[in-house]
Amino acid sequence: MDGEELTEQETALYDRQIRVWGADAQRRLSKAHVLVYGMKGTVAEFCKNIVLAGVGSLTLVDDRVATEEALSSNFLIPLDENVYNGKTLAELCCDSLKDFNPMVRVSVEKGDLLSFGVDFFNKFDVVVVSCCSLAAKKMANDRCRKLSKRVAFYTVDCRDSCGEIFVDLQDYRYSKKKLEETIECQLQYPSFEEAVSVPWRALPRKTSKLYFAMRVIENYEEAEGRNPGEVLIADLPGVLKLKKELCTAQSVNESHVPDNLLERLITNTTEFPPVCAIIGGILGQEVIKAISGKGDPLKNFFFFDALDGKGIIEDISDPNAGK
Amino acid sequence: MVGAGGIGCELLKTLALSGFQDIHIIDMDTIEVSNLNRQFLFRQSHVGQSKAKVARDAVLKFRPHINIKSYHANVKDPDFNVEFFKQFNVVLNGLDNLDARRHVNRLCLAADVPLVESGTTGFLGQVTVHVKGRTECYECQPKPAPKTYPVCTITSTPSKFVHCIVWAKDLLFTKLFGDKNQENDLNIRSSDGASSSENVVDVFERKEDEDVEQYGRRIFDHVFGYNIELALSNEETWKNRNRPKPIYSKDVLSDELAHQNGSVNKNLATDDGSLVSAMASLGMKNPQDIWSLSENSRIFFETLRLFFTNRGKEIGNLSFDKDDQLAVEFVTAAANIRAASFGIPLHSLFEAKGIAGNIVHAVATTNAIIAGLIVIEAIKVLKSDIKSYRMTYCLEHPSRKMLLMPVEPFEPNKSCYVCSETPLSLEINTHHSKLKDFVEKIVKAKLGMNFPIIMQGSALLYEVGDDLDEDMVANYAANLEKVLAELPSPVTSGTVLTVEDLQQEFTCNINIKHRKEFDEEKEPDGMLLSGWTQPPSALEKEDKSISNGASTSDTPIAATEAEKDEIGIVSAAKKRRLSDIVDSELSNAADEARNRNQLQVIDDEDDLVMLEGNSDGYKKKRLQ
Structure with missing residues (x-):
């Protein structure tokens, strides 16, 4: 054609x-x-x-x-x-x-x-x-x-x-x-x-938890001025704190972003x-x-x-x- | 690893990157040009070399310190026995045929080594884990059989292009260039046996001193003209069908064309291409073009001429090979002329080659995804993380939002003749059927054994092997020709035969039951094996059937020939999952997934069955 x-x-x-x-x-x-x-x-x-x-x-x-x-x-x-x-x-x-x-x-x-x-x-x-x-x-x-x-x-x-x-x-x-x-x-x-500005509350309850977890890490990198991939396990407390803040701001339950998932994502960055x-x-x-x-x-x-x-x-x- | 092809290249790379240190890889194939679009470890300069060896060398470049051992060999070779398989922690299959898959399955069962099995076609793929006693084995479920067609559809009433291809490839090509002694239905018509078989053979024989062009025209007129006229004389056949149109060489070739044809050949006689390709010698380039009837006829005559002038020695021994350009050209032309006669749309050489060669649709991306999934399962197997084993489907259209859909593995089928000890039963006329029939039709064709031993109690009736002395060989040869009831230890109703394959270390018992009569149409073998999972066949019941050659599908799940209008109905046997607690949702989804893959039904967004939950969803459901 x-x-x-x-x-x-x-x-x-x-x-x-x-x-x-x-x-x-x-x-x-x-x-x-x-x-x-x-x-x-x-x-x-x-x-x-x-x-x-x-x-x-x-x-x-x-x-x-x-x-x-x-x-x-x-x-x-x-x-x-x-x-x-x-x-x-x-x-x-x-x-x-x-x-x-x-x-x-x-x-x-x-x-x-x-x-x-x-x-x-x-x-x-x-x-x-x-x-x-x-x-x-x-x-x-x-x-x-x-x-x-x-x-x-x-x-x-x-x-x-x-x-x-x-x-x-x-x-x-x-x-x-x-x-x-x-x-x-x-x-x-x-x-x-x-896409990332869509309010979390507007998303279906069954939306993949990975979506939220990736946004938390992304935001953490930006807030802390880190290079991509440079959030490590030592950052866990900070990441969890930001997660809490984001969930509160978005009025969603914290179970949307399981702590163990966040922990996994920053433990092994390779x-x-x-x-x-x-x-x-x-x-x-x-x-x-x-x-x-x-x-x-x-x-x-x-x-x-x-x-x-x-x-x-x-x-x-x-x-x-x-x- | 068994297989260094599409999945194999991806798998070897991913295994090496994932930290696997000691990998053995078997593949009997050599590299071809059409592999290079996806088998990324190979280059143009490697064409003709061993896949296993080149793959090994390529991976060692980015992972020099691991141990990879390559074998340029057939996995069915006796060297790869149970002892060989026992040295591995896990076996990973990236195979392209059912036979080899069954063989490896049995060796893995015998060696008690977990097997991760895989397959792809186009955008579809599947990975399964087979662990003896834990999950189903590869043969617990019936596998789609290669598609077959009723003989009379092929010989008399083709309605689709594929019917013309099968006719051109399996009947006409074989008749002209293959084994003359092979049974061939080329001249069978649905009505009668009017023409005596002697006459039939003579027609296709080239007479002494017969000019090859004369011969070509005679064959053309016979198969596309005379045979069609004969078929037309049977009015009954055409009551509800379109009548075919006989085509004679004089209709399609003007004298001028025929001459031109000859002179073109002479001009190009020095060109290498013209020796192996009628397209080259006729100056036709694009394999995607659909040729006219006259072009097809010219190709038909030219391929015939080239076979007889340049490859005369091979005639009588040729079998169709999709990589033989001249053979593909002949089959394309013959199929198209027949299609024209029956009012079926003509096809390009490219399309005809795909149908005739059962060419698997393959892309790199699906193979890469499937290889990744295999490694994930292999790691679980090494950790003995049994609860996490999954069978995963790679789908083209998302199902419940999923493109990659994991389901729990099925538990072993308790009546599987391969991984359970359930005996089979065979109804057979013990006064008519010879041991030879039993060996060919049951032991080899249905049970897939290569080196069988057949015993009645402790009496040996038959075996094969290199170390047999002459007396025994003669004895077994004599037994083969005897009917079952007249064997040295007679086989009659109630006899239990033990059939064993030493290489596969696979044994099964067969209860024999004498039966006098068999329905020639429904039971063409003259025997009926039960307890054996019959591969479902997508076919109207007819007397005999012809398959479109051996299946070379990469996949165990989808029929090779994925024509949307033909759906093979698979009776999904009721299955249970590993866990004893019934979770019908998951089973349904899994069954549905199987069916979707087998039937290629497009998913229609109904949301009734949810496979939903977080990462530990399975566990929760089980506990509820």
Whole structure:
């Protein structure tokens, strides 16, 4: 439908997945430009998935220098100090990713997320941010929303054996197959800021506890001026205090945010590789859906906890918005 | 680990990152181009090499200090016996076929090693934990059988493209290029046996000095023209069906075209591609194109010509292989010509290849997710955290908000012939059926044994092995040809046969019951095994049936052929969970999940059954 046909080489390489999503979706994938910010294990998994899927280009941003800790759940980096010494995480991951699929252009950009202007985001169709502050998430999401074209925006974070994905597809139209018919659908997404501003009391009682716990930690990081991921077990009293305050302010029972869950999330801050694989897989699938415009995308949060094994979708949006 | 393919690559990576130090990995396959889109440990330069070995080397690059041992071998090799399996704490399957899964299941049961089993197709996937005595084994529940089609649908009344593919692949291709001695229903018609079988064979034989182009036209006219005319003569068949249209080579090929065809070949004769591909020699590039009837006919003649001129030596021994370009081209063209005759929409080579090769729809993301879930279960197994074991479904459409849905494992099926000691019973005509029939149709086909021993009490009736002396081999060979009642120790009503597979260390008893008559249509084997979970078959009952080749599905849950309009009905046996306390909500959800996966029913947001609760919800429910 886009006129250009897949090459013989592409048809051979992508044979099995074209059988899943069709040649049309494959063509759209090959024209999509994806930005990722923050190269930890989950994002490495995601990058592998979409490079294999055959996106047009992938741009990596992470100026941090590689350390043993950063490599713990990242299979993109050879565990050889001679190789990683002095290079940034983005540079190291770029080298491996290029190797996965020669048909995808993988490159590195430098800079802090907060320093990127609207024009920067204009180069992309999909933006995925990880390991960044609440303020940075809100800002990046806002700048994507200012553009005339639709940029699909995602945040992803894993702590201990839990993971969270946030999705903003703005005003999104897509098609899906129901029985033999193809039907057109439409979804309205809130921004990250709008979503996290929905009063907790307005949310269904059964909303995933992880949602609230992640917000508490996010707010704690912001209040204490911590870097993302730098809230540790020593902070437990402070985190619990903030939880209490937030629950009071939101007029919800404190049982919405179990103490033991918060404790788990800040005890072990390194990612758990199986959870990286799962969250990176779900995120990859979502991005492929958004680019191809096929299939129900998730709206607008996804949570996984290895402890109970559930992978849950939550719609966190103001029920009155847009009415 | 068994399997270094789609799931295997992801699994080996995640295991290594998660801190597993000692991993053995078995895979008999070598790397192909179509693997590279998801089996991310492999590169173009590795095509043709051992998957297990390349996967090992790739993982050692980012985790150099762990021990990975690779085996480029079939897990069914005798080397991988019970002793071999006993050295492991847990076995993880990333397999692509039912046979190997059953085999590993038995070895794990015999070695008493927990097994984590997995499978994916497209966006669907499943992970289960099988622990002897604790949870069901892989064979406690019936598995969807490969889809089969009634013979007369294939030979006389195709109504879907897949019927034409099966005809082209299993009948015509085999007849022309495969084993001539194999039984072949190509010329069977629903009505009569008018044409004598001798004549039939002659038609497909290329006559001495017969020009290959003449031969091609003769075959074409016979199968697409004459046979259709014959079929049309049986008015009864077409009362409620659309009448097919005979197609003759002269209708589809003008002389000019035929000549052009020949000259194109000569021009390109030096091009390598034209030797192996009719598309290449005819200058057709895009496998996604749907060819016209005339293009299909040209491909048909060209593939036939190329087979006879370039691959003459293989003729007589060929079997269809989805990676054989020329074979795929032939089958696509033949299926399309037949489809045109029956008014069925034509398909591209890409689509035809998928149907003919039973190609599994596979994406990297699902495999990555499933591999993550396998590692989570493997860690629980190592901790013996039995209460936390879960069977997890990866769904395409959320069910009760869940894309990843865990359910408690089922307890062992008490009448499972594999993991319980329940005997099977077999009704058989002991005066007609030979031991050979019993070995082929029951022991191998139904019980999945590779190296069987058959005993009546202490008397050995049959065994296989390398270390048998000649007398014994001759003795067993003689036994195979005898009817059961005339064996040295006669097998009659009331006899209990013990069948054992030494490699699998799996034994079962079969109570024999003599029965005179069998319904040829419903019991084509001439025997009836019960107590064995019959794979459900999504089929109208017919005399005989033809399957679309062996299933290569990655998944135990979804039928290979996920056509939305064909639903296999699975009788979900009543099951109980590990806990004795009935929690119907969870069972229902689990049963429903099974059914959803087997039937691919789209979830419809009814909220009656809730699988809800916090992280310790299961426990609470159990206590209530």
